[in-house]
Amino acid sequence: MRIEGQKIAVLMESDFYEPEILYYQRRFAEEGGEVHFLTRLWGNDRIVFRGHEYRMPFEVDESFEDMGEYDLKEYGAVIVPSGIVADRLRYTDDVDKLPPAALFLRRAFADPAIIKGIICHGMWLAAPIPSVVRGRRAVVHNNLLGDLRNMGGVYIDEDVVVDDDLVTARTGNHCHLFARTIIDQLALRAPRNA
Template identity: 35%
Template sequence: MEKILTGKKVAVLVETEYIPAEIKFYQEFFAKYGAKVDLMTYLWGKNERVIVSDVDNETKLLEKMTIKKEIAQANPNEYAIVLCAANYVACRLREIPPMGSLGDVSLIRSPSAVRFMASAMMNPNIVKGALCHALWLLTPTPELLKNRKVICHTVVLADVLNAGAIYIPDESHVVIDKDLVTARSASDLEIYGKAIIDTYINLNK
């Protein structure tokens, strides 16, 4: 396998209720192409933070993961690929600071993860990936989703349509729109990963 990502970095935005198999997939998949994978979240002023996984049923065990990279201190332009993990990660990353506040409409775009993803969207040389619920992270900046072709989980479909995106119910469960790769759910990781690599190659021809 050609290591086309040697010397490149992949950013994966994560939070509590992540899917362990998804994170493991990113770490192993992109490493095969030579990339360094950075997992990042909100550290809330600490040097590191432990987040916990989703548990779908009683047969699955809760997993924990220590994250040491703060989103607010990261620059999306240092990454070849920027991804937001699936499940309710994007929901938690959209929380308007300070944590626990009643919120302020004028601050909808203020969360660090929202600003990070918005900055990445404005750089056409970065491959952006949004899986399952992850487009929630772009809905606070709807102009970045307007007229973009996407696929997503039906849970977030109304929000995505209201942001002006064009929903494509492709049977492959993956949609590529220039530098933006979207997929329906974590069940589509293999084809999603391949689409991200293919998009990176096409952007760097």
């Protein structure tokens, strides 16, 4: 149990990649991590999202909206998954304001103690806040190569890339390598018992 008691946030919306989300649900828990699926609840107590491949239902009842500074600091990692999740989360009611999920991600990036995990098309959520990846090494799905370069990111042709507190992975099918890397990074950062 290498990450005993550490909290991991996974952002959620519809059109998620089912094998990836189910893998995180079990793999992080297997190492002692506490996985929380967070979304924008739009004033609801809970929302049932549907997966992209199999239309699998997945209920989420925790929100990143209104999460206080100290609540955010309780998380060891914040993950933006693959699929169309990031695209849906970057919706904003007011085009003159950043999407709430992008604001949340920017807050996570402001804290170097939190590992930021972005896989596949998850990089779409960083598009409104390009400064968080500017000059940083990352990998994305091949379809987002231009997006990463336009944000000023440095593309590395590897399946998983670690740049300090940022862990990126190529596709949802690399979720096992991505999760293992995040677990390794969390374990490295965990306080050691004397």
